[in-house]
Amino acid sequence: MKNIKGALVPFSALKYLGKKPHTVRYPFEKKKTAERYRGFHFNEIEVCIGCGTCSTICQNEAIDMIKIEGVEPGRGDSGLRPRIDNGRCCWCGLCVDMCPTGSLSLTDQYLHTSPDPDSYLLIPGVDNPEMKENISFTKSDTEPLLQFDRVPMRELDGAERVKSFAEVVLGYMQEEARAEATRCVDCGLCVTACPDHMHIPEYIGAIAEADDAKALKYIYDNNPLPEMCGKVCTRQCETVCAIGHLGEPIAIRWLKRYATEQFPDPAAILNPKIAEPNGKKVGIVGGGPAGLSAGYYLALRGFDVNIYEALPRMGGMTFAGIPKYRFPLDSLDKQIDYMKKVGVKMHNNVRVGKDITFDKIRNDNDAVFIGIGFHVPYTLGLTGEDLENSIQAIDFLRRVNIGETVDVGKKVVVIGGGNVAIDAARVSRRLGAEVTILYRRRVEDMPADWEEIEGAEDEGVHIVPQGIPLEIIGENGKVKSIKYGMAEMVPDDKGGRPRPKLIEGDEHILEVDTVIGAIGQEADYSFLPKEIMDELKIERGRVVVNELKQTSIPDIFAGGDNVNRTMDAISAIADGVRAVEGISHYLLDE
Amino acid sequence: MSAILQEKETTLYLGPQHPGITGNMMIELKVTGDTIRKATTHVGYLHRGFEKLMEERLWMQCFPIVCRICVPEPDPNEENLARAIEELEGREVPERAKYIRVMMLELSRMATYLLWMGGQSGSAGLYTMPQWTVGDRDYIIDLFEELTGGRVYHMYIWPGGVRRDLPEGFEGRVRKVLDYLEQRLTDYDRLLFENAIFLRRAQGVGILDKDMAMEWGVVGPPLRGCGIAHDVRKDEPYEVYDQLDWEVITHEGSDVYSRAMVRRKEFEQSISIVRQVLDKMPSGPVHNPGPNPLKWRVPAGEAYVKTESARGEFGYYVVSDGSLKPRRVHVRGPAYVHGVSLLERMLVGANIADTSFIMNSLGTCPPEIER
Numbered sequence: 001m002k003n004i005k006g007a008l009v010p011f012s013a014l015k016y017l018g019k020k021p022h023t024v025r026y027p028f029e030k031k032k033t034a035e036r037y038r039g040f041h042f043n044e045i046e047v048c049i050g051c052g053t054c055s056t057i058c059q060n061e062a063i064d065m066i067k068i069e070g071v072e073p074g075r076g077d078s079g080l081r082p083r084i085d086n087g088r089c090c091w092c093g094l095c096v097d098m099c100p101t102g103s104l105s106l107t108d109q110y111l112h113t114s115p116d117p118d119s120y121l122l123i124p125g126v127d128n129p130e131m132k133e134n135i136s137f138t139k140s141d142t143e144p145l146l147q148f149d150r151v152p153m154r155e156l157d158g159a160e161r162v163k164s165f166a167e168v169v170l171g172y173m174q175e176e177a178r179a180e181a182t183r184c185v186d187c188g189l190c191v192t193a194c195p196d197h198m199h200i201p202e203y204i205g206a207i208a209e210a211d212d213a214k215a216l217k218y219i220y221d222n223n224p225l226p227e228m229c230g231k232v233c234t235r236q237c238e239t240v241c242a243i244g245h246l247g248e249p250i251a252i253r254w255l256k257r258y259a260t261e262q263f264p265d266p267a268a269i270l271n272p273k274i275a276e277p278n279g280k281k282v283g284i285v286g287g288g289p290a291g292l293s294a295g296y297y298l299a300l301r302g303f304d305v306n307i308y309e310a311l312p313r314m315g316g317m318t319f320a321g322i323p324k325y326r327f328p329l330d331s332l333d334k335q336i337d338y339m340k341k342v343g344v345k346m347h348n349n350v351r352v353g354k355d356i357t358f359d360k361i362r363n364d365n366d367a368v369f370i371g372i373g374f375h376v377p378y379t380l381g382l383t384g385e386d387l388e389n390s391i392q393a394i395d396f397l398r399r400v401n402i403g404e405t406v407d408v409g410k411k412v413v414v415i416g417g418g419n420v421a422i423d424a425a426r427v428s429r430r431l432g433a434e435v436t437i438l439y440r441r442r443v444e445d446m447p448a449d450w451e452e453i454e455g456a457e458d459e460g461v462h463i464v465p466q467g468i469p470l471e472i473i474g475e476n477g478k479v480k481s482i483k484y485g486m487a488e489m490v491p492d493d494k495g496g497r498p499r500p501k502l503i504e505g506d507e508h509i510l511e512v513d514t515v516i517g518a519i520g521q522e523a524d525y526s527f528l529p530k531e532i533m534d535e536l537k538i539e540r541g542r543v544v545v546n547e548l549k550q551t552s553i554p555d556i557f558a559g560g561d562n563v564n565r566t567m568d569a570i571s572a573i574a575d576g577v578r579a580v581e582g583i584s585h586y587l588l589d590e
Numbered sequence: 591m592s593a594i595l596q597e598k599e600t601t602l603y604l605g606p607q608h609p610g611i612t613g614n615m616m617i618e619l620k621v622t623g624d625t626i627r628k629a630t631t632h633v634g635y636l637h638r639g640f641e642k643l644m645e646e647r648l649w650m651q652c653f654p655i656v657c658r659i660c661v662p663e664p665d666p667n668e669e670n671l672a673r674a675i676e677e678l679e680g681r682e683v684p685e686r687a688k689y690i691r692v693m694m695l696e697l698s699r700m701a702t703y704l705l706w707m708g709g710q711s712g713s714a715g716l717y718t719m720p721q722w723t724v725g726d727r728d729y730i731i732d733l734f735e736e737l738t739g740g741r742v743y744h745m746y747i748w749p750g751g752v753r754r755d756l757p758e759g760f761e762g763r764v765r766k767v768l769d770y771l772e773q774r775l776t777d778y779d780r781l782l783f784e785n786a787i788f789l790r791r792a793q794g795v796g797i798l799d800k801d802m803a804m805e806w807g808v809v810g811p812p813l814r815g816c817g818i819a820h821d822v823r824k825d826e827p828y829e830v831y832d833q834l835d836w837e838v839i840t841h842e843g844s845d846v847y848s849r850a851m852v853r854r855k856e857f858e859q860s861i862s863i864v865r866q867v868l869d870k871m872p873s874g875p876v877h878n879p880g881p882n883p884l885k886w887r888v889p890a891g892e893a894y895v896k897t898e899s900a901r902g903e904f905g906y907y908v909v910s911d912g913s914l915k916p917r918r919v920h921v922r923g924p925a926y927v928h929g930v931s932l933l934e935r936m937l938v939g940a941n942i943a944d945t946s947f948i949m950n951s952l953g954t955c956p957p958e959i960e961r
Contacts, residue, residue, distance in 0.1 A: 003786040003789060003889075005784070006784050006785060006786030006789055007786040007787075008782075009780040009784050009785065010716075010779045010780060010781050010785045010786075010787075012777070013718055013781050014778070021725070022725065023728055025724045033735065034732075034735040034736040034739065035736070035757065036736070036738075036739040036754065036757070037735060037739050037740075038739040046657050053884075056884060057648075057650065058881060058883065059648075059652075059654055059655065060654075090654055090743070091740065092653070092654030092743075093739065093744075093745070093747045094650065094651070094653075094654065098883065098884075106739070136739070137739045140754055141874065142751075142755065142875070142876075142877075143598075143652070143751070143753060143754060143755075143877040143879070144879060145882075146882055147879070147881070147882055150684075179881075181883045181885075181949060182881045182882050183885075183886055184882070184884075184885065185882065204941065205885070210904075257948045344890070371888070398629075442858050455798075477785050519613035570957055
C-alpha cells in the first residue's frame with residue numbers, strides 16, 4: 001500500500017465513538033419549530049370576513065370557502081370561511097400574506113397522520129381553536145403583498161375653492177386609475193353592501209385591464225346615473241372593502257367617476273338595444289334619481305315613459321340639493337341627454353297637483369311611479385325662526401342651484417351636522433360669508449361624510465360642536481344674532497349614541513346676518529287626491545312598498561327618499577331599478 | 591470467469607427506487623461480466639409538468655411551484671424566477687435583499703454539497719460520511735427554517751427582494767454554524783477526501799475530457815473539474831457577487847476525484863462568501879413591493895437569467911405576453927445534460943459498481959430533468 005496516510009486518517013473518526021448523536025435530544029423532546037415556521041393553518045373566525053382572497057391565490061386549489069355554523073352572512077362578511085385541504089396544501093403561506101384582514105396565519109403544528117381522508121380537511125379556527133396559542137407564521141407589516149395605500153385624489157386648494165363653484169375633486173388621471181384599480185382583490189363584498197348591487201369588481205377589473213369601455217358597460221347595467229354616483233355617492237361599498245380592514249379601501253367611487261368621465265357620449269359606447277314599443281305607458285312623478293332610473297330602464301324595455309318634474313331641470317335633489325362644486329351641471333346634463341336619446345320623455349316645470357292632476361297622469365298611463373323625494377324642511381321650533389334671513393338649507397341650496405342670487409350677508413350660522421348642513425356652509429363660504437356650523441353633538445357624531453367635514457374645515461368653516469341653538473334674536477324683523485348654549489354628552493339610557501345635555505348658564509350670543517336650518521326634510525304628499533291618500537299606505541312619512549316597489553295600490557309604484565330610510569341617491573337608483581322589474585311584472589306579467 | 595460468462599449480455603435495472611440514484615429515475619444497463627456495454631436512462635417518474643403548470647398560474651402563484659424543480663436545492667429556482675421577472679419589469683431590488691439572496695444561495699450550495707458528500711461517499715460504500723454530512727446539513731436547514739419558515743421548500747426569494755427580513759440575532763447564529771462546519775471540514779477530509787479507498791475509487795474514474803465537456807455543454811463542478819474556469823457568478827455576476835472577494839476554483843484531472851475536490855474547495859469558499867456577506871450587509875428594506883398579485887401583469891417581453899447552482903449554470907427563459915400569467919417558462923438545468931446524455935455516454939465501459947459513483951459526481955437531479 002503506497003498511501004499509508006490515506007489508509008490511516010479515516011480511523012480518526014473513532015474519536016466520536018461512544019459520543020451521543022447531536023441531531024437527537026436526550027431525553028427525547030419534540031422538535032421546537034422556528035418562530036416563523038409554516039405549519040398548519042389557523043384562522044381568527046371573528047376577524048375573517050370570508051372574502052376568499054386566500055382561496056383565490058392558492059395555486060394548489062387547496063382552499064374552499066364554505067358556510068360554517070355560527071357565522072352568518074352580513075354587511076361586509078360573506079358568512080363563508082376557508083377550509084384547507086391539507087392533502088393539497090404546500091404551506092407556501094401566500095394565503096397568509098394575501099389575507100386582507102390578517103386573520104389567517106400558520107401554526108407550529110406540522111404533523112398529522114390519519115387513515116381517515118376527511119381528517120385532512122381542516123377548517124382553521126373552527127377545528128383547531130386551541131392553535132391560537134401556537135401561531136407562528138403571520139402576515140408581514142413591512143413586506144406586504146397587497147397595497148394598502150390609496151392613490152391620492154387631486155383636489156383644488158382650500159383657499160382656491162372658496163373663490164368659485166369650480167369642482168373641488170379633480171378626478172383620477174388614467175395612470176392613477178389603473179394603479180388604484182389594481183389594488184382590488186375581487187372579493188365582491190362591496191356588491192352586497194351597495195344598495196343597487198352594482199358590478200363593482202367587474203368594472204374595477206376592466207379599468208385595471210385598461211378597458212374603460214367595458215367598465216362603462218358594466219356600470220350602466222344597473223345604474224343610469226353613474227357619473228353622479230361617481231362624484232357624490234355615499235359609497236357604502238367602500239365601508240366594507242376588504243382592503244379597508246388594514247388599509248385604505250379601494251376608491252370605488254372615484255374609479256366609477258373615472259370610467260364615466262372617459263366618454264363624452266355614453267351612447268357611442270353603450271349603443272343600447274331598445275326593445276320594440278310594447279304599448280304600455282308609465283308616468284313618473286318626480287325626476288330625481290329614482291324616477292330617472294326607472295324611466296331609463298323602462299324605456300329600454302319598450303315602455304312609453306313620461307317624467308314630470310316641478311323644477312326647471314331633471315335630477316331632483318341631485319340637481320337642487322347638491323352644490324355645483326361637487327356635482328357640476330354639465331355632468332348632470334350629459335347623463336340626462338343620454339336618457340333622452342334612449343327615448344325617455346321629460347317634462348320640466350310641471351308641478352303635479354298644480355300644472356297637471358295626479359288623476360290625469362294615472363288615467364293616461366298604465367302604471368305610475370312616485371319618486372318625489374324629501375323637499376320640505378323640518379323647522380327648528382325656535383323663537384325667531386320666522387324672521388327675515390332665517391332660512392332653510394334645502395330652499396337655500398335650491399335657489400343657488402337654480403341660479404338665483406341669494407344674499408346671505410357677511411356672517412352665517414348653519415344649524416345641523418348632516419351633508420345638507422355642510423353643503424349649505426360651504427356654499428355660503430363661496431358666497432363670501434364667514435360661516436359657523438352649530439351642531440348639538442360632537443364632530444365625530446356628525447352624520448356628514450368625513451371628507452365633507454374636512455373639506456369644509458379646509459375652506460375655513462368654523463364648527464362649534466355641542467352647541468344647541470336656543471333663540472334667534474331679531475331687530476327690525478331681521479336676524480341680528482343667535483343665542484346658543486353649550487352641551488355635555490351624557491350616555492343614552494336606551495343604549496343609543498350619547499345625547500347632548502344643555503349645561504345651565506353656559507350661553508353664548510353670536511352676531512349673524514343669516515341663520516340656515518339644516519336638520520332634516522320630509523315629503524310633500526299634498527298633490528295626491530284624498531281618495532288615494534286614504535288608500536295609500538304611508539308610515540312615518542314614507543310610502544310603504546313591497547320588494548318590487550309596488551305600493552298598496554297595485555298600479556302605483558314608489559321609490560327614492562320618500563320610500564327608503566338611507567336617503568341617498570344610490571338607494572333611490574336601486575329603487576328605480578327594482579321598480580322596473582315590478583312594473584314589467586305588473587303590466588307584462590313577466 | 592469463463593469465456594461464456596464474459597460474453598453473455600445481461601440487462602440490469604438500476605432504480606427507479608435505489609439509494610444510489612439521486613432521485614427517482616432508472617438506468618437500464620446492458621452488461622457483460624461487470625462491464626457496462628450500454629446504458630439507457632429512463633426518466634418520467636417525477637414528471638409533474640412544472641413548466642406547463644406555470645402557464646396556467648398567476649405570476650405570484652408560480653413562486654411556490656419553482657422551488658420543487660430541484661428538491662435538494664430549491665433556492666436557485668426562486669432566484670431565477672424572481673430575477674427574470676425583475677428584469678422584465680425593471681423592478682429594483684433593495685441592496686440588503688441582494689445580500690440576503692447571496693447568503694441564501696451560498697447556504698443552499700453548502701447544504702447541497704453536504705448532501706452530495708453523503709451520496710458520493712455512500713456510493714463508494716463509505717457509510718459514516720453520509721451520517722455526518724446529513725446531520726450537519728440539518729444545522730443549515732435549521733437556519734433556513736428560522737429565516738423562511740420552511741426547512742426544505744423555502745419560498746423566500748421572491749420578485750422585488752426577499753420575503754422577510756432576518757430575525758433578531760440571526761447573523762450570529764449563521765456565523766456559529768459556519769464556524770462549526772469549517773471545523774468539521776478537517777473531519778470530512780480525513781474521512782473522505784484523503785481516504786485511500788476514496789482516492790483509489792475516484793482517481794482516473796469517470797473521465798470527462800476537456801473537449802468533450804465543452805462540446806456537450808457540461809457546466810458547474812464537472813466542467814471546473816476539467817480545469818475550465820467557468821462560473822456564472824464570475825462571468826456574469828448577479829446580485830452582489832462582484833462586490834465579494836472570491837476566485838473561481840478549478841481542478842485538473844477530469845475525473846470523479848477532481849470534481850469532488852472542486853466541490854470540497856467551493857464548500858470552504860462558500861463559508862468565506864457568507865461571512866463576507868454578513869460583514870457587508872447594509873440595513874434597509876428587503877422588499878420592493880409590486881402590484882397586487884391578483885392583478886399583476888408583467889410587461890410583455892422575454893428574459894433569460896442564469897444562476898450558478900451547486901450543479902452548475904442554471905437558466906430560466908421567461909416569456910411574458912403582458913397578461914396575468916407567464917406565456918412560457920423554460921428551465922435550462924444542468925441535470926438533463928449531465929444525468930441523461932452525458933451519463934449514458936460515460937457509463938459505457940465503466941464498472942457496474944461505479945454507476946452510482948459516476949452519476950453522483952455529475953450532480954444529477956431527476957426532478958429537474960422532468961421539470
